[in-house]
Amino acid sequence: MTASVKAFVFDVYGTLFDVYSVKEKADELYNGKGYEISMLWRQKQLEYSFLRQLMGKYDTFSNITRDSLRYTLYYLNIQSDSEKEQLLIDAYKHLSLFPEVKDVLTQLKHKKLAVFSNGSRDMLDPLIEYSSLRQLFDKIISVDDIKQYKPTPASYGHALHTLGLEREEILFMSSNGWDISGARNFGFKTAWINRKKLPLEELDVNPHHIYSDLSHILEWVN
Known part of the structure; x- marks a missing residue:
């Protein structure tokens, strides 16, 4: 074969790469909320890529990743700032194999x-x-x-x-x-x-x- x-x-x-390995950084930044953040973040990341494709409104995966993170934090009622968000985005460039x-x-x-x-x-x-x-x-x-x-x-x-x-x-x-x-x-x-x-x-x-x-x-x- x-x-x-x-x-x-x-x-x-x-x-x-394990996309859920961002959990550790999310735990550190958002007081033990890493599991919830990592799960919903990935779900919305995929959903937004599919929706943008269907809508004919392409955007880069990096922008979609940022947008889906922001949605996740809003949904979970987590107070954040641009510095913390950037640290978590950067963690996506260091996922675990x-x-x-x-x-x-x-x-x-x-x-x-x-x-x-x-x-x-x-x-x-x-x-x-x-x-x-x-x-x-x-x-x-x-x-x-x-x-x-x-x-x-x-x-x-x-x-x-x-x-x-x-x-x-x-x-x-x-x-x-x-x-x-x-x-x-x-x-x-x-x-x-x-x-x-x-x-x-x-x-x-x-x-x-x-x-x-x-x-x-x-x-x-x-």
Whole structure:
């Protein structure tokens, strides 16, 4: 099954990096409210990207991340200021890697590797540089280059064009069920990294493979 795969393409947020690791900084800044903040912040971050796509009002993921944080703080009735908000935004550039990530990527380094993210480059590039993963990837692909968020077909088309391959030659991995549905619908081979043991999305497009973490991807190595 590995022969036809010419590129291993990874989503970033939730797949390589734990988005909820901002909880620690949020706890520090907002008196133990880190769990509530991190959960709602992520929910609104995704919701705003989807809504802006549907409304035809694209904005960068960094701006969406700031807007969704502000909504979260208002919703939770938490008093804040611009300095605290900036510290928490900066924490998004220092998210924790999931434990298996570096080892898996190192074992795949002889393959063509890429990341494909909704993150804008002002968030994505510092995050990957800080984690010392940059040298392992052949391509860093951001939807910001074409201003089309995943899961639109145009966003996956941008990744395909950037990689210069056929759809079936790409194995796309994400922890986000909606992202996997979009990629499978577009024609990529897909592996859902179902870290939270969630049910399948009811979208009539199921992943080719389901794994509990990225270590199982190594079965694709010849």
